Amino acid sequence: MDYIINVSGYILEGSIVTFQLYLITALLSVFLGIAGALGKISKIPLLNSFLSFYTWVFRGTPLLLQLFFAYYGLPVLGITLEPFPAAALTFTINYGAYFTEIFRGGIESIDNGQYEAAQVLGMNYRQTMSRIIIPQTVKRVLPATSNEAINLVKDSALVAVIGLGDLLRAAKVAVTRDFSIIPFIIAAVFYLIISSVIVNIFRRLENKYSVYE
Amino acid sequence: MIEAKNIYKSFAELEVLSDVSFTVNQGEVISVIGPSGSGKSTLLRCLIGLEAIDSGEIYIEGLSVKKAGRKAYQKMGMVFQGFNLFPHKTVLGNLIEAPIVVNGEDKKEVKKRAEALLEKVGLYDKKDAYPSQLSGGQKQRVAIARALAMQPDIMLFDEPTSSLDPELVGEVLTVIRDLADENITMMVVTHEMSFAQDVSDRVFFMDHGKIISDSVPEKIFVNPDSTRIQNFLTKILSQNDGSL
Numbered sequence: 377m378d379y380i381i382n383v384s385g386y387i388l389e390g391s392i393v394t395f396q397l398y399l400i401t402a403l404l405s406v407f408l409g410i411a412g413a414l415g416k417i418s419k420i421p422l423l424n425s426f427l428s429f430y431t432w433v434f435r436g437t438p439l440l441l442q443l444f445f446a447y448y449g450l451p452v453l454g455i456t457l458e459p460f461p462a463a464a465l466t467f468t469i470n471y472g473a474y475f476t477e478i479f480r481g482g483i484e485s486i487d488n489g490q491y492e493a494a495q496v497l498g499m500n501y502r503q504t505m506s507r508i509i510i511p512q513t514v515k516r517v518l519p520a521t522s523n524e525a526i527n528l529v530k531d532s533a534l535v536a537v538i539g540l541g542d543l544l545r546a547a548k549v550a551v552t553r554d555f556s557i558i559p560f561i562i563a564a565v566f567y568l569i570i571s572s573v574i575v576n577i578f579r580r581l582e583n584k585y586s587v588y589e
Numbered sequence: 590m591i592e593a594k595n596i597y598k599s600f601a602e603l604e605v606l607s608d609v610s611f612t613v614n615q616g617e618v619i620s621v622i623g624p625s626g627s628g629k630s631t632l633l634r635c636l637i638g639l640e641a642i643d644s645g646e647i648y649i650e651g652l653s654v655k656k657a658g659r660k661a662y663q664k665m666g667m668v669f670q671g672f673n674l675f676p677h678k679t680v681l682g683n684l685i686e687a688p689i690v691v692n693g694e695d696k697k698e699v700k701k702r703a704e705a706l707l708e709k710v711g712l713y714d715k716k717d718a719y720p721s722q723l724s725g726g727q728k729q730r731v732a733i734a735r736a737l738a739m740q741p742d743i744m745l746f747d748e749p750t751s752s753l754d755p756e757l758v759g760e761v762l763t764v765i766r767d768l769a770d771e772n773i774t775m776m777v778v779t780h781e782m783s784f785a786q787d788v789s790d791r792v793f794f795m796d797h798g799k800i801i802s803d804s805v806p807e808k809i810f811v812n813p814d815s816t817r818i819q820n821f822l823t824k825i826l827s828q829n830d831g832s833l
Contacts, residue, residue, distance in 0.1 A: 487673075489671050489673035490675065492639055493673035493674070496639065496667040496736075497687035497691065497735070497739060498663045498692075499691055503690050503691065508675055512676065588676050588677050589676050589719075
């Protein structure tokens, strides 16, 4: 029992890095996704092509490869990043690509009549998007966003490969040190707890938005 | 007052409005009738800027829409066939949104005005409901109140009862009739012929992108001078069981 508590404490320390990475990525990639989606539905051809290229590359190649590139590849180009910034940057850009497509689909699913109603009431583009379109989009993209939020918990474990001391790496160290598989089981429990909390948050959000329609 | 001069509008190769000119005076109620595809809806949509015209001039209350833009458009309110209420807002929320966001009006005062409008369309008790909880007729009455909340001088109705079940048409037409008595300028695209005959000061009959008749309702409905109008009326009245 003492051992479990000890190891849990050790793994919990590692999970601080996981939490930090999670929060930074979640926040930044959602903003990147909103900006990307608005850019993609805009009628600026150059911006459209650029964003299509962006989502094509980052959704079409392994996240692990992107992580390697940011950490081992960029130094070749003269840009050297510490493990944490490299991981945060890679995750943000990668998840931003997914969110760009999810939010774009959500925005495009809103009936054109909503834009017309807003227009004849005198709203400008910014008012229409922020007051009418985006709030309705949020409801529609919640399920897909919830999936990505859970994926991100698990994907965060990839940072162990560039030497970042996250939850999984702490467990791995403990396993090697103690010749015991218990740290892995504890790590699994930790991941499950985090995922459950996130699922719960999204369920509450979906309930909140289910008052209409 | 609306003045339209020589309006042309095409979608790709298809000419939808062809040299349309007319004047609607302050307080007049105009019904726009005619076969589907004759350009009725497009005409309204061009007036309020939902479609750009290819050439011609539109003046709203003396303001050129080309020069005044939004300022001219905001003198008009529009009601759509498909309601287009904001589903994420309550009934009251639908009404107060634009006056607060667009005009920056005081929320308390807007609420008072909105509640009075809901009273007027008979839906005060639904003010906290969401659109999904309303019937089609109720939705359209909310949509009318929402347009009125912006205090327009002119109201445009684009087939306001066409997507309603027959038993719900009456409640919406009653609301529009009441408005017609209030000296607000109105243009109504409609297939409800008896309504057009009752409330209109003038009726525009459109066909192939032109207003081919602009006259008092008696003239069109009782004494149509063109065979095209006669054919149209015969056809539409046979659908409506012959009752005008």
